[in-house]
Amino acid sequence: MNISRIGGLVVGMLLLGAGTAAAQEPITISPEKVRQICSNRVPRVEAKVRALTDRINGSAETLGSKKWIEQKAADARKAGNTARADVLDARLKLRDAQLVKLAKAGERVAEFKSEHCGSK
Numbered sequence: 001m002n003i004s005r006i007g008g009l010v011v012g013m014l015l016l017g018a019g020t021a022a023a024q025e026p027i028t029i030s031p032e033k034v035r036q037i038c039s040n041r042v043p044r045v046e047a048k049v050r051a052l053t054d055r056i057n058g059s060a061e062t063l064g065s066k067k068w069i070e071q072k073a074a075d076a077r078k079a080g081n082t083a084r085a086d087v088l089d090a091r092l093k094l095r096d097a098q099l100v101k102l103a104k105a106g107e108r109v110a111e112f113k114s115e116h117c118g119s120k
Contacts, residue, residue, distance in 0.1 A: 057099075
């Protein structure tokens with residue numbers, strides 16, 4: 001099968017899927033499943049968001065933190081390795097974007113928790 005046929009097939013499937021997805025009704029889950037999500041998944045997701053945020057905002061000794069990356073970039077510049085410093089600077093920008101994503105994920109979990117988990 002040549003590439004144009006595969007591309008046409010993929011586009012057709014996407015269009016078909018988009019049309020049927022808009023016509024579907026909202027998905028509802030059972031009260032048992034909501035209780036399971038509230039007791040198991042919500043705390044795990046909250047803990048993971050908190051841990052990742054703490055790691056990114058950690059000290060220069062915390063592997064992968066913004067300060068750690070800044071220190072490594074400064075060391076690379078001092079050693080004359082500007083290519084490595086540029087890579088680390090790009091990685092630092094990604095950390096900022098990850099913090100935004102983590103904040104949004106935390107907000108979504110908090111919203112779900114307030115709507116469906118009651119006072120837990």
